[in-house]
Amino acid sequence: MTFTEPPKKRLGQHFLHERGIIDKIVRAVDPQTGDRLVEIGPGQGAITFPLLDVHRELTVIEFDRDLIEPLTQAAQGRGTLHVIHRDVLQVDFTELAAGGMIRLVGNLPYNLSSPILFHALEHAAVVRDMHFMLQKEVVDRMAAGPGTKVYGRLGVMLQAYCRVTPLFDVPPGCFRPPPKVDSAVVRLVPRPRAEIRVEDDAMFSRVVRDAFGQRRKTLRNALSSVCDAAAIEAAGLDPGLRAEQVPVDGFVTLANALARRAPP
Ligand code: SAM
Secondary structure, three states, X not given: OOOOOOOOHHHOOOEEOOHHHHHHHHHHHOOOOOOOEEEEOOOOOOOHHHHHXXXXXXXXXXXXXXXXXXXXXXXXXXXXXXXXXXXXXXXXXXXXXXXXXXXXXXXXXXXXXXXXXXXXXXXXXHEEEEEEEEEHHHHHHHHOOOOOOOOOHHHHHHHHHEEEEEEEEEOHHHEEOOOOOOEEEEEEEEOOHHHOOOOOHHHHHHHHHHHHHOOOOEHHHHOOOOOOHHHHHHOOOXXXXXXXXOOXXXXXXXXXXXXXXXXX
16 A cells, blocks of 8 residues: 555645655654654654664654555554554653653644644653754744744743754755745753753743733733732843843743742
8 A cells, every 4th residue: 555645735744755854854863772752743654764764663643544554554564663543632642651751753734833842841751852843933933042033932931841952944845745934853852850940830831921922011011910010020020021032041930939929
């Protein structure tokens, strides 16, 4: 059985065909003996089979029913391919890791990239690292620092928990069909527990969401439903700043202080 179905737009199917880029991804992942690799959205196997050739065992999570049988067949004789036919957002990575650590890889469906990133963050304790192909614009946002136009909620949330390293750009012509935008490959390495300063995930998430919810407003106004100006000042921040001027650490310090406040 071969891959006969045309790419499905609604599933974000843009299949990678450029050998040079595929090799660069495999080299960036650099699988080592004993690693448990999990690929999100294997599609027709552009990254899957080169990884399987060097690593011999791989788990893939694919939502498109039409790809399950061809993937399974194409893996015959190349190694052990565990195929999970499910929406990746329904896959419990902690359960999948079964007490160990997993490494995530994927040329992600771009319409789901943020939900997949947040889903992976929830399971960061069992994820050793992630190598993802995403829209370049999303990778720029993920890695952005304060004071830049693209610095926002996604970058702050990811950088508080992970080291984010953009690796290389990938032009549209490397995919079939070509997407309308440039792409890029990024590496995320979850920080060790001791390096994560966030004390209350829910409070941190709320502060960052509200602060950037109305990014033209000052912290004093954007955060008025969470705290007053005095609390912002007590955390060492100027309430007159806008969210895009505040470093990741500033949000963490503020959220920690608010989380420690005695309930009213
Ligand atoms: N890895 C292949 C490649 O590089 O050519 C395919 C990448 S394509 C951009 C994204 C893949 O994710 C498709 O195979 C698509 O069917 C799959 N996909 C889309 N939504 C998914 C979901 N919710 N869960 C798992 N896979 C999904």
